Amino acid sequence: MNRLHDMFENLKQKKEKALVGFVTAGDPDISVSLRMIISMCKSGVDILELGIPFSDPTADGPVIQRSSARALANGVSLGKVIGMTKKIREETDVPIILFSYYNPIHAYGNARFYQDALEAGADGVLVVDLPPEEADEMTDTWAGDGLSLIRLVAPTTPGERMKHIAESASGFMYLVSKTGVTGSDGLDTSEIGQHTELLRSVTQLPICVGFGISTPEDVAAVAAVADGVVIGSAFERLIEDNLDNPDLVSIITERVCEYKAATKL
Amino acid sequence: MNRLHDMFENLKQKKEKALVGFVTAGDPDISVSLRMIISMCKSGVDILELGIPFSDPTADGPVIQRSSARALANGVSLGKVIGMTKKIREETDVPIILFSYYNPIHAYGNARFYQDALEAGADGVLVVDLPPEEADEMTDTWAGDGLSLIRLVAPTTPGERMKHIAESASGFMYLVSKTGVTGSDGLDTSEIGQHTELLRSVTQLPICVGFGISTPEDVAAVAAVADGVVIGSAFERLIEDNLDNPDLVSIITERVCEYKAATKL
Amino acid sequence: MDKFEAENYPDSNGHFGAYGGRYVAETLMPALLELEKAYYDITPDPAFQDEFHGLLHHYAGRPTPIFHAKRLSAHLQGASIYLKREDLAHTGAHKINNTLGQALLARWMRKKKVIAETGAGQHGVATATVAALFGMECNIFMGTEDIRRQAANVQRMKLLGAEVTPVESGTGTLKDAMNEAMRYWVGAVQDTFYVIGSVAGPHPYPAMVRDFQKVIGEEARGQISEEAGGMPDMLIACVGGGSNAMGLFFPFINDTVEMVGVEAAGKGVETGKHAATLGAGSVGVLHGSKSYVLQDENGQIQEAHSISAGLDYPGVGPEHSLLKDLERVRYVAINDSQALEAFQTLCTLEGIIPALESSHAVAQAMIEARRRPKGDVIVVNLSGRGDKDLGIVNQNPELGS
């Protein structure tokens, strides 16, 4: 069974692109977060990126920084996120990618992390600050290949390096839409098109594009060239604007539907 | 005619020592100062030291500093002090010593100063910061020897130097009672005795002792060994304490009488 | 003790044994690879070295002297203490050695903008200084709390023409400033050179900063031989990120000389309010490299605490982690009040106002000197001057004045 592979195949047949939804686990609190995530998965998110909060998120803009800080204040840890994963998995078959900085995983223990994440039902892991050069120390401890290590490619990545990165990738490839941290604006869809094309020339894997995508129009534009569209800060901003709103879950769910609609060609 | 010489001779016959009174010219204001000085001279001051105020009186303690500052604020200048001298001389034969720092004299002009001071009736000049090493530049411009240049000797002055200073002295010699600025306390009369004795061994001139003498008892103790006793800060303190007191002149005059009494052996 | 073969580190991936490396977002990797190439190709070029050493000499005022602190030594009745006077370098600390090197490299790489993080403001001032010297645009990231505490250095940076970007996130201190500088760099990496202020950060920074700072130890080697007639018995330096310490230690690393790195114990290691990363931390990844860090059991980085802003950092350079494991360097910690006492002692016995960072090294030297015979020679890196710390010291009731 490979949920990621099956999902992309399935979408291809439906002539849809994947809506990849990122949320920080445990924000605004663990129970609302769980309800919200399950609802998102049931209403259109094709791949869940579950963010593990970190004290020093150097690749993230202010919106995700604040969301991380709230989650940490709620006592969210990698262990708890694995617990949440298990609960989400009980409710949905949507592929789950754990999204993390390396230090929390390192502190948890690489081998233990593999075991527990897999058992909980995760499908992959994306480690923002673990480039291929450093990744072996983690994957070498893994007792199998049940988890995909999602590789990132950036606009600054030269062709040769792209190829090299693609070689060790599995699941899908994450193409960063632009230089800058998450949530920064100024999306250039023609540039994304070029980068996607370049990346396609070195990999057979599906390509998901993320960073700075916020409107359904953005989604449609990116969906036209990529296999998946990642939405992160846009969800987080909505969460932040509705922290105490009892309708938060339905507001987010509604937004998921709008985005999902835009992924259908 | 030599008022200084005659005065010391006269006192010697009366078995008295000279009361040398210092006041800053023009403090608290020119007219009160004039009245006060004339009254002092008429009631017991044997030699008048008339202080020319200076902006930077580095050899003076706070009391005389403040008195200088008040006089300057009243517009007192060397020229005006010479004018005051003329008026004092019209009223009394008491020898008048102009007491100054060098800069006001230098600015006035050394030759002109000699001429004008002599004409006004001054008998000598004491320049606090003009040691013998530098004095020639002033006296060389003098058109005669009508003014005595009063020389100072300090407790720090070694014997050889004392002798050298005494050689060029005239009028009387001023023995500084102690190291320190004017008005500082801690009078040591036995030390003064020794210094006076030492000085006597190198000069025939009368010796006046000053700095830090304030009570009639001090005066009597010093009068026992010296030929003259200089009172400065003690008068100035009294002036300062009675700046707006209409009885200032009589208060000072009374004090002069007390001091004078103490100079009679 | 194993011989530490300095020439083996870092390896070709920038690892110092188990430490170091490049733990950064992919967006930055190409820039780091470009920088690594420049570091290996350009910095050894004799023309580069000439220019660098010319600036160190004419601009930064090197060589800085080594000074035999005779009254301090006599007071301690033990070993002789010599002070390596980095406090006399231009801008007041050793930081200028490194910023000159990096800015010069930036110029050779035709970068027109530099950025830097700063805590106490010393590295920020040193970066703003070289940016002015080279006519580069300069943006300094500094936590809002540090901006408040170090107003004079903020003013200096601005006078030097730099922009100072306040960082509100986290606790508004050095760690947050470095986070924000990295974020900014991710967005501006094509034309911007990031001048990191210590032997921390991703490869090649730890090696490169060490190499730019090793002039300290190279000079000290020659000077101490001349002054004291031989090799010293001990070297002591404070360790924040660890650049002044690496700068002093590195040229002696294969000699038989004891080395002591002094971290900040803050209010006491046992209170949890400290910055003793090597002494009380554990291995983790922060700001692009693996090393000891202060973290909780979940891998969340913890706040550091020290009276000295320059040591107030929960990470440490990866080479120090290796040196610790190899036991080539002994790492100890000095608390706030010991540092203040050493500060005051150096002021009144030698007429030198040390930086609070450097005061930690002096405090340890006072302990070591007392234990050692008179003939022994201890070299202390006086990494900076204390003018910047007057405000902090002033608030301290222990220092009567």
Added chain:
Amino acid sequence: MDKFEAENYPDSNGHFGAYGGRYVAETLMPALLELEKAYYDITPDPAFQDEFHGLLHHYAGRPTPIFHAKRLSAHLQGASIYLKREDLAHTGAHKINNTLGQALLARWMRKKKVIAETGAGQHGVATATVAALFGMECNIFMGTEDIRRQAANVQRMKLLGAEVTPVESGTGTLKDAMNEAMRYWVGAVQDTFYVIGSVAGPHPYPAMVRDFQKVIGEEARGQISEEAGGMPDMLIACVGGGSNAMGLFFPFINDTVEMVGVEAAGKGVETGKHAATLGAGSVGVLHGSKSYVLQDENGQIQEAHSISAGLDYPGVGPEHSLLKDLERVRYVAINDSQALEAFQTLCTLEGIIPALESSHAVAQAMIEARRRPKGDVIVVNLSGRGDKDLGIVNQNPELGS
């Protein structure tokens, strides 16, 4: 221009032509004679010179470098400007050269206490520093107004163990502090050494301070020959009392090099609010020597005005008066806003924050360099660093930040 025969001055009475001398109370004369004897007997002693130069090297950080300010020179499109970096000396200004010399002499004379006057606090800090170094008691006289304006330097002196005596008299500035120091000295002359901070005061101070400062010019002579391949065309230094200027000029005095001394024009010489003693004063006697002074027609000393506390003095060293009359040195004046502009220019073009005093010299150099061909070489004495002036500069709306 007549050749100035430096070796003829001062004469045996401490006169520089019509200037100098010893205009002091008799109580001080024996001390000055003792000091003169020590100056002639002890300071030339090779053992003294060795110790002095050892301290200059190991403690004060000499030689200070000479730095070719290329960006400033290019900006001016004229002569090349070289900066003699006294800002890098320990405590941040040239003042330390002199205080080391005098304190060392005090020690040779077995004096246990030193006193000094200070305005901006630089000389006070430098004196407190050497007093700590030599374990001497130290009392610094400082006007209450200056204590208020220069709080950081007051704190430095206290940290160094000195007593700071506030002087309320007059306007509570440098002149008054010097008055008070002299008064104190009169009372304590037997065991106290008075460390005067400039080439002012009674003989032998002007000659002695010059001799302790001439290391600046001696170094610069060698350095500029090496860097620029010959003698400079012009030397420029600011003149408060005149010690940094004499220190630079003296070793060049018999060379064919133009010399320019820069006084402070404050708000403009025409406004009367200035410190251009040589430019707008007249001959008089102040603080023990004859020289140009600012005075009214009655010989009362006037207040000086300058944004720079170290130039804010109504007197000047007697040797400068002679050099002015001989036309060996040209004296000019730079006003507050010109000095501030030069301050800012040096900050942003060269990454050096100069003292406001030194900024006056830089401002004049900017004028001179523009007028001269590219091949010409101007050496500017950068007498101190500007950290002490941040507060003053901060208040100045002209410097946006």
